[in-house]
Amino acid sequence: MSYKLGEVILSRDTIARRVKEIAAEITKDYSDKDGVVIIGILTGAAFFLTDLVRELSEDLDVRVDFMSVASYGEATQSSGVVRIFYDMKSSIEGKHVIVVEDIIDSGLTLSHLLSLLQQRKPASLKICVLLDKYERRKTEVKVDYCGFRIPDKFVVGYGLDCAGKWRHLKDIKYVIEE
Numbered sequence: 729m730s731y732k733l734g735e736v737i738l739s740r741d742t743i744a745r746r747v748k749e750i751a752a753e754i755t756k757d758y759s760d761k762d763g764v765v766i767i768g769i770l771t772g773a774a775f776f777l778t779d780l781v782r783e784l785s786e787d788l789d790v791r792v793d794f795m796s797v798a799s800y801g802e803a804t805q806s807s808g809v810v811r812i813f814y815d816m817k818s819s820i821e822g823k824h825v826i827v828v829e830d831i832i833d834s835g836l837t838l839s840h841l842l843s844l845l846q847q848r849k850p851a852s853l854k855i856c857v858l859l860d861k862y863e864r865r866k867t868e869v870k871v872d873y874c875g876f877r878i879p880d881k882f883v884v885g886y887g888l889d890c891a892g893k894w895r896h897l898k899d900i901k902y903v904i905e906e
């Protein structure tokens with residue numbers, strides 16, 4: 729099967745406007761907190777995260793870190809396992825953590841990751857996703873900040889890939905399968 733780019737689902741301007749709105753919400757919610765840590769889950773979320781944090785207030789006490797993980801999902805014998813390829817550098821004990829993802833789909837990755845991060849005793853733990861493919865959810869996950877709810881269609885761009893391709897697109901586009 730081959731793939732080609734389809735129509736724009738979310739333009740760069742639409743994304744930028746929503747990113748500013750989410751940043752304003754986070755700034756408001758965390759303005760009285762010390763020790764906020766924003767953790768991006770590589771690779772896709774790096775694009776959203778770097779735009780998001782630059783829209784936060786300069787007064788916010790915030791740090792940025794990254795993790796790279798893969799969820800084994802429900803297909804494995806040992807469910808609830810997240811394999812860590814790269815762990816964050818700092819401790820999150822007593823910190824106010826916001827996990828940033830590009831997309832939530834089945835919810836398994838975030839669900840497993842949250843259980844793992846809770847064991848590290850953060851003061852609070854919230855989730856921020858750019859895209860929510862809510863129709864595909866297999867496990868309940870509370871999403872605290874959401875950019876856009878989108879239909880169950882293959883999309884790429886702004887960090888999202890198709891076998892590693894098209895992450896660099898400024899707009900988010902549909903993929904057409906041929």
Ligand code: PRP
Pocket residue numbers: 769770771772773799829830831832833834835836837838888889
């Ligand atoms: C994507 C996304 C989440 C996961 C969501 O990662 O960034 O980590 O899939 O799916 P789920 O809700 O069904 O668990 P991907 O494996 O594509 O990695 P990438 O960011 O490196 O492209």
